[in-house]
Structure formats: C-alpha cells, structure tokens
Amino acid sequence: MTGYALRRLGGALVVLLLLTVAVYALFYVAPGDPAKLACGPRCNPGQIQQVRERLELDAPLLTQYLHFLQGLVAGRDFSSGTTVLHCDAPCLGLSYQNSTPVTELLGDRLPVTASLALGAMVLWLLLGVGTGLLSALRRGGTTERVLTGLTLVGTATPVFITGLLLLMVFCAYLQWLPFPTYVPLSEDPEQWAWNLLLPWTALALLESAKYARLTRASTLETLAEDHIRTFRAYGVRERSVVTRHALRGALPPVIALTALDLGTMFGGAMLTETLFGLPGIGQLLVHSVRVVDLPVVVGVTLGTGAAVVVANLVADILYTLADRRVALT
C-alpha cells in the first residue's frame, strides 16, 4: 500500500513535470512573441527589448525553465517597479500581462471552475446513469427510445446552442432564473446554486448521452451474465437486478469517463464559462493562450494536471472498491 502510494506520488510528480516541459516546448513553437504581446500594440523595439529582459524572455529557454522550477521549489522575487514582490514557493511566476502571481489568479478562479465541474458532474451522472439504467430496464420500449433520443439531441447540440437556448428560455423569456453570475458558495449557498443551475444543466445535457449510452450498453452486457439469473430466480425485482447487480458491472467505464471528464473540466469548460459569464479557469486559459502568457498557461496546465491525477487516482481506487478482484497496481 505504501509502495503503491509512493509509486502514484512519483507518477504524479512526473506527470506535472512533463506537463510543464510540454507547455514550454509547445510555446516555443507556437506563434506570437510574448514580449510584444505583453508590451502592447505600438511598442518600439527598445521597449520590447526592455520588456523581454524584464520577463527574462531573452534568456535561453532552458534557463527560463530552470528559473521556473526554482520558483516552484524556493519561490522567487520580482520587481514591481517601485518595490520587490516576493512570490512564495510554490511560485508559478507572475503573469506576463499584469504581473499578478499566477497562484493568485488560479486561486481566484478555481472555486468557480470547481463549482461548475463538480455540480455538472453530479447532474450528468444522475441524468446519464439514470437514463442509461432506465433504458436498460425498458429495453426496446417507447421510454427508452424517447430517453435515448433526448440525450442524443443533447450531445449532438453544441453547448453554445443549448446554453444560449437555456438562457433565452429561463432567463429572458420566463425569467425564472437570473442571468448567471458567480456567487461564491461561502457567501450564499442558495444563490450559488441558483446561478449555477443553468451552466450545470447545459454541461450535463452535453455529457449525459455519453454516460447514458455507456451505462446502458455495459448494463445490458452484465445482464447477460450468469449471476443475474440467480437473482431473477430468487424473485428479486427486475429494477433491483438492474440497478444493484447489473449496474455494478457497468461501473468501471463510467468511473473512468467521469474521472477523465472531471479532470479535463478542471482545465476549464471554456465555452460554458464564457457563455454564462463565469470567471473560471477556462476563460483565463483562453485569454492567456491568446496573449501567450506562458506562466499562466503553465499554471493552469499544472492545475489541470493535478486534477487529472487526483481524479484518476480516485477512479483507480473506486475500481477496486467496485470490483474486489481488481487490484491496485
């Protein structure tokens, strides 16, 4: 167990390190000069050069990367012009654009994205797995056809259409819900939920078909197995046969997909965030990529990486809990 934990921890560190290397490398080839973009549209060469020096962009890539690592481990100092700004370890550097510490930027936006992702996950699992089970139970019936159709319409419709429709119907036309703005959970849980309801729904509609189809298929597969016959022969209701016994075998793929989707979503659900005006990581990422704000992109990527690693770890543990024959390796 300790061995396993150590292995996973080591693996996680490798993942994060690789991520930073990859982002540095990708940015090296990507178009756009961060110095020019940080300087402004009409800088002269001298100014650009100054910005470049200030951002250390004139140093070789490797040096920049090493300094970044150093900041992660030991923190770094930056000049604000008037004073020295100290960025504590783990320091992800300052944004090229506005000199704000990246950790601060991430810290501001993480709650938004986390609220969005986790809430949406709950909803899409309910919707997806529920639909999947129901259609496995009522196979070939009208209910199943309708449900399948609905979830498929959900996936086949891009989120910007569903989202906009939801906004128009619920906020503009019926005016049942406010146009979403993010209210921190700590401030007002009720408002938090109300404001996030539409974004959650939009994401859940998009994702649930995947889960519904997968749950249905895997459940039907398990239903064909021998042990199901036992419970049928003991008069267990078809409903519990499906939800208790068949679903269990169908869980691993669902867990795998949830971990993946959740992890990715921590990197920001950009379209949803923009559409619903949620200042989350996705918006930050898109903006930073556009202006080649390397430290921020590295920070976001590291955050996503951590989320992915944790989600996968939880998934791996869940597999073994769902099916004790599976061992943690």
Next chain:
Amino acid sequence: MSAPEETPAAHVPPVPEVTPHQRDAVWRRLRQRPAAVASAAVLLALVLLALAAPLLAALEGQDPTTYHDGLIDSARGGVPLGPYGGISGDHWLGVEPGTGRDLFARLLYGARVSLLIALGATAVQVLVGLVVGLAAGLGHRLADQVLSRFTEVLTALPTLVIAISLTAIVPADFPRPLLLVLVIGLLGWVGTSRIVRARTLALKKLDHVAAARLGGSGPLRVARRELLPALAAPVITYAAVLVPGNIVAEASLSFLGIGVTPPTASWGQMLSTATTWFRADPMYVLLPAGCLLVTVLAFTVLGDVVRTALDPRERSRLRVGSRAARTKRIAAATVTADATREKEAAV
C-alpha cells in the same frame, strides 16, 4: 467401463460445415435487423449524397461558393430574404445569411468533411484508445504506469495550446482533411483508452483469460481474442457518441487555422456560425443540426445493433419477426431437432 473398439486417434470426425461461421452469423443477424439495415442505409445514403454533391448541386443549378447578394437583406444583418431562410425553386434549402450562398449545396459539400471526420477521426480515436487501453490494462505494471501517466499528460495539456502550436509546425500544403482526422483523432482517444483500461482490469481476472494464457496466448492474443469481443460493447457505444463532438471539433480547429480552408463547407462550421442565428433564421441552424443529429442517431443505432449482434448471449434474446412467425418456425424446427436426437441416440 466400455472401451471403444477402434482407437480414437484413427477416427477422423467430420469437420462442421453446415453451421455458419461466427462472422457470417453476425452478418446474417445484422441483415435481419430492421434497425441495423435502416441505420446502415442512412449512413450509406449520407456518404452517397456527399460523394454525389457536385451532381446534386448541378441538378439544383447551384454551387456551394457563389455569393448571392441579392437574396439577402443587407440592412438587416444579411438575413435571407423570403420565408424559411429563403427557400425557393432555385435554392431548395434556402441560402446562407450574410453571403447568400446556396445551403443545399453547402450541406452536401459539408457532408464530405464532416463524414470523413466522423468516420476517420473516430476510427483513429477508437484504434489508438484500444491499443493504449489494452496495453495499460493488460500489460506489466510498469507499462500501465507509463501509459497512464502519458494519458494524464495528454488530458491535462490544453488542446488549444497544442492546436495553436500545430498551426506553426504543420506545413501549409499538408492535406487538410488528413490533418483534421489526425489531430482530432490523436487528441481525442483518451476517453476510449480509459474505458478500455477500466474494463480490461476487471476482465483480465476472469478464468477464461487465465485459460487462454495457459493455452499459450501472449498478451496480444489474449487482448485480441479474449478481451476485444468483450470490449466491443462499450467501445462501439462510446464511439457512436464521440461522433458529434468530433464533427463540432473540426469547426473550432478551423477557427485556429488548422481546419479546412474556406470557402470549403463543413457541418461543424455551419453550425458554429449559425448559433446566433437560431431566432432570426432558424433554418440555418436546423439544417446542419439536423444533419448532425441524423448522423449521430444512425451511428448510435448501428452501434447498438452491432453490439447486440456481437454478443452470442444477447442473440438468443433477439426477437426476429412476429411472435406467431417465431412459434411457427420453432415448431417447424423441432422436426430437425428430433432428427438430430435420433441420430444421437443411434450413436
């Protein structure tokens, strides 16, 4: 104890030939399913329509790129003149807002790119996902570690960053459709691989896998013969729902400059430019969305029937024909069964 007279080794049993081979059986069963036939027909029709796009557009007398400034109302944002997005005898499905290009022709031509991606990119995703997932699930602990960590890196890397970097690397004359298939395929296999790995972890503990290993099967053979059939269900199902995402992804890549070059049409692009139009010109949204939905439905239904057809245990539950017809067939079949039994008894 009754010992047979002749040595069994000398006895050469007849090779079964009457019973159909597994693959043929799957085919036969698929052909008997109306849903399978219908969805396959829809997909085939779409492919044919896409291939015949120039012909059909010529039949209509239009092409996908010509602008018709006269057919749109410039003062009102370029909305098509006339009802239902400007449907007319000349323009069977109306015209595109802002340009007046013929929508019928654009939809048909757009099908080429979009179907290519639906088939190509999804295939790449499934293949790579299967290989990686199986290797991670079945392979040595180290292989699993390496592959799982690699997929984590790929998941966490923002697609946007990769795509933008690609714009700088990919030569301008690299064939765009191929590029799209590769980019969407190679960036989107992680889901498949995680699902495959998860299933494999459970499946590999089963006795029939152990039996196969005893029979001398290496990991490759075990994967192909023991696991793949069981993985088919989730993978096929998942692949079907990947299709819409892939078709839409093409549009966002185009906006980064690694998609198809304008004025080439694609459903994804039509859909993403159409989003704001759904109140002013609903037809413009409904057409590509409808096409996408039909494709997705066809893939889903086909995926489902292929899945059932592949599972022999499901097969005996498939209901073909009416109840009465079934009973009649069974009754008729009993005769043959009786005959077999007589034969058995005689042995």
Next chain:
Amino acid sequence: MTSPGVTSPDTRPADVSGAAEDLLVEVRDLSVAFPADGDGDSAVRAVDGLSFTLAPGRALGIVGESGSGKSTVAAALLDLHRGTGAWVGGTVRVAGTDVRAADERALRRLRGGRAAMVFQDPLSSLDPYYAIGDQIAEVYRVHRPDVSRRAARARAVEVLERVGIADAPRRARSRPHEFSGGMRQRALLAMALACEPRLLIADEPTTALDVTVQAQILDLLHDLRAETGMGLLLVTHDLGVVAGSVDEVLVMRGGRAVEHGTVGEVLRTPREPYTKELLAAVPRVDAEPAVRRARASGGEDGVLLEAAGLRREFGGRRNRTTAVDEVSLTVREGEVLGLVGESGSGKTTLGRMLVRLLDPTAGTLRYRGHDIGALTDRKLRPLRSELQMVFQDPVSSLNPRRSIGESVADPLRAAGDRDDARVVRRACELLERVGLDPAWYHRYPHEFSGGQRQRVGIARALAPGPRLLVCDEPVSALDVTTQAQIMELLGELRRELGLALVFIAHDLAVVRAVSDRVAVMRGGRIVEEGPTGEVYGRPAHPYTKGLLAAVPVLDPDVSAGRRALRAAA
C-alpha cells in the same frame, strides 16, 4: 402425504392421480426447445414431453446423462426460460401456481419464496461484486420485507453456518472469488435455504464437495424435509447421492423420461437397459483399479514437477488467509497424483500454482529441472503448452463470446498453426473424444449443459498436447458413463504420451480409479500422501479415514442406515 415423518426409501411414489392442490410440483407434458442460432430457424429440443409430480416432503431425483435436459427441467419449474428466447410447452404447476401463466408478481413471489433453486454452476452464479452474506441477505429480504437489514445479515450468517462454512460471520463478508468452489456451492445452497422454501430445486448441489461435507449437506436437506415438509427436486448424476437422498428417481435421456420409480426399484431392479448401463458404470471406491500403469522410468529421473514448501496467502494485512501452507510434492512423468481433501482446503489454489496461474507467496517450483516459480510470463510462455489445467468452474473458464470450437482451437492457433482446416479438424477430433458432437463447433458456451461445458474445458486443456495436466474436478458434473469415457481418454493419453496428471476430485472412487498416488489435503496442508492402494487400504490420518467412511453407497438401505448412525453421533 400428510405427515412427512422419516422417509423410508421404500415408500411408494406419490400418487400421480392425486389432487393437484396437494402436490408441490406438477409437470405435464413439458417440452423445451432452444433456438439453435438465435433466429429460430433450427432448434434443439432439450426436453420432450416430460411429466412428473412431487408431493410435499418428498424428494425426487433426476438422473441421466450429461445433456439429457435435467437442468432445463429444473429451470422450467421456475419458468426461468421466460424471456430467454427458449420455447416452452406443456404445463408446470409449482406450489399451486401455474408458473407459465403467472404474472411477474406471482412469479416473483414463487421464485425464492416458495421454490428456491440451487444452480448447477455455483461458481459463476453469485454476484462477484457483493459480499456473499449481503447477497443472501438481499434475497432473504425480498421475501421478508419486514425483516431489518441487520436481521437479514444475521440470517445469512446463520444459514452459512448451517451449510458448514467455518467462521461464517467473517466469511459472510467475503466476495465469491475469495471462496473455494465448494464454499460457493454451499453459499448458494445457503441462499436457497435462507428463504425457507417449500420446494428446493437443487441442480447438482454437491459436485464440488468432498464426501464428508457432501454427507453433511445431504443430511441437512434430509432433516429439512423431515422438519418442514420441504419438497426436494435433486438433479444429480451421482447415483450414490441419489441412493441416500431421494424417494423417487426419474431417469432422463435425450429430454425424455426413460424410467421413473422409487429409488429402491430403480437402483436395485432397473427395468431399462439404459439404467442398467448407468448403474454398471458407477466406479467403486473399493474396487482395485483395472489398469495400473507400470512406472516407465522410475527413480528420480522421471520427476516432471517438483514443488517444495509452496505457500500461498490471500488478503491484506488484516484478513489474511493461508490457502496453501508449506506444500511439497512431486509428480513424475506419466504419473497420476490424486488430490483429495476438504472443500476449501486449498486444492484449487495449489493446482493453479502448479501451472503458474497463481504466483506462490513462498516456495519453489521446478518443472523438468527449470525453476519456474519465478519466471516471468514471457519466459514461461514456451513451457505453457506443456502445463495445462482443467478449471473447476467450466462456465467462467470459457469465453462466452467465442464458440466452443474456437475455444478448443485457440491453443492450437496460439501455437502458430496457420492451417485453418487442420486446426478445425484437430479441434473437432478433440471435441469428439470428450464426447461432444463436432457439429457443435460453432455453438456458444451458454448453449451447453454443465457437463458439456466441462468437457469442452477438458478438450481445450488437451489441445496443446500437455505433459502435465492439472484437472480440477474434471468429471464432477458428468454422469457415470461420460465420466468413464473421459477417464478412459485420460488413461489413453497417459499411455500414449506419458501425460502426467494432478487429479483433483472429491469423488474418492474416481480418484482411486485413476491415481497412482494420492495426496490428502486439509487446511492448506497435505496431511497424508502415498500410493493409492496404501492410502485407501490403510489410511493413516483420521481425516482420511473419515473421508473414506463417508463415501456414498449405491444401496439406499445402507445409505439410510449410515445416516441414522451419523445422526446419532
């Protein structure tokens, strides 16, 4: 039958013309056909016009050759064919319910509540994801909704104890894969008993049990019948079990009843030639084996496999089980080592370690001089074809998605044979040798009877031409004639190819018939080992003695007498 009382084997069969309400089971003209390839174009008629009845407190044994339709009849009693695509004809009444006409609710009440079923494949009939105790508790609560969760758990532990699971409170938390074959079989029986059904349909309920536990279980069933008036429908191929446990016997062949009568009549004075054939084929534990192999190249040179200090533990730090404990044994070329022992004593675990499907926790394993105990999978592969195993659970050891022919052909293809025709021919040959129709090559495992699947497993294990074959209960589901056929086949292979066997079985007579040496296991250790004659003739260990004493006998009267003795003890 108003008072069940102590059933004497001589009692007449229940009056078939008696009032239907009094009868627990009434089957009239039952026919079942399976569509052969899913579309109903051709069909297999598994049961054909069968009629019988069973009164409360009585026991009916159904015997017959493998594939004769016994399990199909059993399943029909609970209408388990509903919705599977099988075609069923005739009427079936169980506990007053016309099961074929019953609606879902009535059927649910019947299933488990009034009539419970123990499946033939106990190893794959339990949900792998839940603890065994929970599964029993769940079905218990289905029929006793008023019972609390906790009480249901307690009930589960109680019934597990009754079927002889040691340390039941702890084992109730185990999942099926942590149970040995026999334990799972008993767990399934416990599930059936938990609901206190009026009718118990037991399909080969003791195939994985050693004789002492088997006797214990049969006694339990007997007692229950006496105490509660439970009816018993016992499907079995073991005529010894039949002799001691039922009132009436129905002999089936090819889906039809061949002979029907009281157990005394049928066993003592069989009318039909088929029944006679069956009885004649029963191996006897006291008979000297007919063929005894002259040891080819005695001495140490002939040692094929040598295990020393093998040990295997399961579980984490807290709930560690030592399944195999310091076992040392040798198997020589062409030799048969019989392995008998208590259910859960570690036979399967040991067998799996011998072919390196399980890694030993400790100990060494040498095969033909190579230390294979620590070889990697890749290094082991060249030796794989020489070390084969017949799995105890024929169901899970066959890929449900591949035709049985392909399963048998698989090792041949894996060995690199590209000639398709030759591979198929060889596979068909093997199928035929284990008594299966080669025409079934393209059928799938679920279309076979228990015994047929077991034979597929044997055919597959033989396919790569092994030098050592570990057989884990290879004939436990086979009727005596088929058993004899298989054993004959194994004998031939031994003679022809010098195949060595490790033969795990609970049927001591069978073990005696084939083994050169016998090892007796208990609690993970080998408690006694020696030449067959010696062990059977002069057992040293008390456990061995107990085993031998518990072997069921064919005479119903002797059986009854023995039970009385056991009850008195």
Next chain:
Amino acid sequence: GPKDAAAGDGTSAAPAKGGTLTVLNSQPQTNFDPARLYTSGGGNVPTLVFRTLTTRNRENGAAGAKAVPDLATDTGRPSENATVWTYTLKDGLKFEDGSPITSADIKYGIERSFAAELSGGAPFLRDWLVGGESYQGPYKDKDGLKSIETPDAKTIVFHLKKPEGEFPLLATQTQFAPVPKAKDTGTKYEEHPVSSGPYKVAKNTGDGEHLVLERNPHWSEKTDSERHAYPDTIDVKSGLDSAVVNQRLATGAGPDAAAVTTDTDLGPAELARIGGDKELGKRVGTGHFGYTNYLAFNPKVKPFDNPKVRQAIAYAVNRQSVVNAAGGSALAEPATTFLPNSKPFGYTPYDPFPAGRTGNPAKARELLKEAGYENGLNITLAHSTAKNFSTSPEIATAVQEALKKAGITVRLQGLENNDYQEKVHSVDDEPGLFFGSWGADWPSGGAFLAPIFDGRQIVRDAANFNHAQLDDPAVNHEIDEINKLTDLTAAAPRWGALDKKIGEQALSVPLFHPVYKRLYGKDIKNVVISDWTGVLDISQVAVK
C-alpha cells in the same frame, strides 16, 4: 454623415442623480493603470476615474470629435511653431484621498508610462517629446524627463521635437492623468489606481473582470464640466459572451434595465431580429468611430509591385459582399476613401477606381491584360482565423469570390491571429496581400494617415503599420506641414486632400468603415454618442 444616435427616449426624460449603472462587457477592463491603457480620448470606463489635461467633448456626433479642457484651464497654449505646449491646472483639483492634484503628479504619470513595467500605451509621447526615445521611466531614470517642466504646482510645459498641432488631442489620453508618486505601487497600481475623476475603484477582481466604481467624494462638479456622473455606482461586469450581453440588454431584467455595454456590438443575427422589434429598435445606439478596414498591398511582393494589378484588384472588389460579410449595411459602410466619413477627420469623398457597389470585373480584366496577365492571375490573400468581422475568413472569402469573377484566383492563407498580427506588422515577413484596419487615436486626418503612410514611421523590429513601406518625400513633407497647424479646422481639408493623393496610388483598397450599433437598457437616459468614440458615453448616462 453620421446619424444622430440619441433618438428615442434616451434623451427625453430629465436625467437625475443616483442609482447603479451596470456595464455588461465581453472584454475585461484589464490593466487599469493610466500608464498602460491605450485609449482613444481617455476611454470610456477609464475616463470616469482618470481625468486628463484635456478631454473629448461629450456631445453627440461631430461636435463630440474635438478636445476640450479637463484638468487644464484650456486645451493648451502652443508656442509659435507648436513645439512647446503649456497648460495651467484648474483650482481645487483633488485626488480621491483629498490631496491636491499638482502638475508634478501629471508629469509623474507621464513618466511612468515610459517604464518597461508599465508598457502598453500609445507611442506618441515617446515619439514627440524631446528625449522621449531614450527615457526609461521613473524607476530606472530617477532624474525624470527633462522635456516636461513643472515651473509651479499649476503649470506644466511640454517640449516637442517638432511641431504638433494635434497635441491637445493627444493630451486626452490616460497617460496625461495625474499619479501621486507616493501612492505608486508599480505593477500593482492597477488594482487600485488613485482616482482623479468622479468615481473611484471600490472593487477590482480578476484583472478587471468585475469592476465596481463608487463616487469619489473629492471630485467636484465645479471643476469638471464634461462628466455628469449621474449614477452613484457603476458596476462593470465582463467576460460575458457577446450574445449574452445583447440578450441581457434586450431583456433588461432587474439591474440589466439600467445597463449599457461599452464593447459589444449587435451581431448580424441580432440586427436581423431587432429589425422587426420597434421597442428594441429604439434602444439601439448608432455611432461611428474613425475606423477603416482595407485590403493592404505590400508592393515589394510580386505581382503587387505592378500598380495595374493593384488597380485591377481595387476594381474587382465587391464591397457589397464584403459589407455583408462584415454584418450587413447596418454594421458597415462601404469605403472608397481611407479617411473615415466624418468632418473632423477631413473627409473628402473620392473614388479613384469607381467600381460601383458590386465591383467591376470587366474593368479589372482589362487592367490585368494591360499588366500582362490576360490568362488570369494567382495570388495569395492572408487573413486571420480569428472571428472578428474585419480580418476574418468571412471577409476573405467574400474578396476571393469577387476576384474570381475578374479571373484572379485567390488562395486563402488563414493564419492564427498572433501569427497574423506579427506577420502583417513585420517589415520582413509582410504578406503581399492582407487585411489591414486602422482606428484613429483621435479624430483627425493626421492620426489616420501618418502612421500608415509617413515614411519615417516605417518600424523595423516592432509593429509596422506602413504596409506599403511608402517613403515619399512629398507625402512626408505635407504631413509635417499640416502638423504645424494648430487650427485643426484648417488642417482637416488638407488631410483630405492628402488622402486623395495617396489613394490614387492604389496602395490599399479601402473596404468599409464599421458602424457601431449597441443596445442599452430600458432605464438608460441621456444617451450621448460622439463621433470620437462612436459609442455611448457612460460619463453622461443617467439611470433615473
């Protein structure tokens, strides 16, 4: 000429103080530091917090396109040759903390904008002030910039390298806002800049994502005749999708009834819908900002070195299609002149290559034949892949389609936006044909023509806007001459004439001037849209 935007109930009711004005924007108000902002006329939200020496006149239409005094008592007193500009501050000017605003604060504010840490502003100060090219800002250069003198706390004097008659227009930019040296926190100043205007920053989260402005108690209406500051609070919410911004403004639920946007135009689809909605139609503000979208040639690249080819393309272009691609005639007006269609810019109508609304492919073919391309011509058009209605694929395909009729085959080269911007503004990598656009830093012909056509403004190693790399002594000389004029009304026609002269060389093909159409909420009163910004001026808006 530009229509008056303030029709409808926007002006009818008398405005009153109080209430909260909500601003719904797509882009966050990032870098809220006067040194770093690059605004025309002091911007819209920034002008609420930063007062400058001069400011734009807050009036509708062309009247709004001139500079008026703000902190200073007049728009500046030029020396004889307009190289020295002197300003005197008004009395009673205070920062948000109550301390007085002095000329040193203004000087310091300008000096800060030279610091590399605070880059981003317009280049004019660096180009115009004596010593501006080498000054590194107050953090590195403790001595300060010599060419700005503050003889006393009220007076500030600027020394320029050459005559600049448009200096008062430059002095509207936020760099001319006072910054108290003691309160300067360098790069962190933007989180809470010290206000000199009617509002101060109460909250600034997510780098301008959410900005809340509250009244600055030390601002006095008496010293500020331009800003009305009716609402008590201004709540700027950004990061919203443009469709959502417009939907919210249209719906006007709750606080959205008193909402405006400063950066989100109505899209074509929304216009199509609003066309049929009277109530909404009344709430659309229309404005013009000096802006031109054009096809830019790089005459160093073949075949664009050939004037005939350039002319052929100018004839072939179908402006109707291009306008449609840019959102239709409501959002774009076809352009044949480089200067925007507004008096203060010196607009002089001309069309050297009259091709009508839909182009003249026949004439184009003729010219091509003359140029030796009778069998057609293959060219490459670079465009950005961003969705921006000005350099985007839609416009490119419209051009491609039109040129096809003239026998010109256009290969589209879609570039990622950063890549595109770098390429088209690089002297070395500039494509032969691409889309350019230029928005005036202030409403004058000079701000329009000089950066594009002045030979001395060819910038190597940084953003170059002189796409044709035109270095014509005559043009350069005329630019200098006009710049000497301090009477801008006299200067305007001369800019117009210069535009015409350059236009005849076909160095670019003007395509269209965008029109701003923006919705505002039901409760918005006192709508003022000047030709300077083209958008509703929030310093004038009342919500009661």
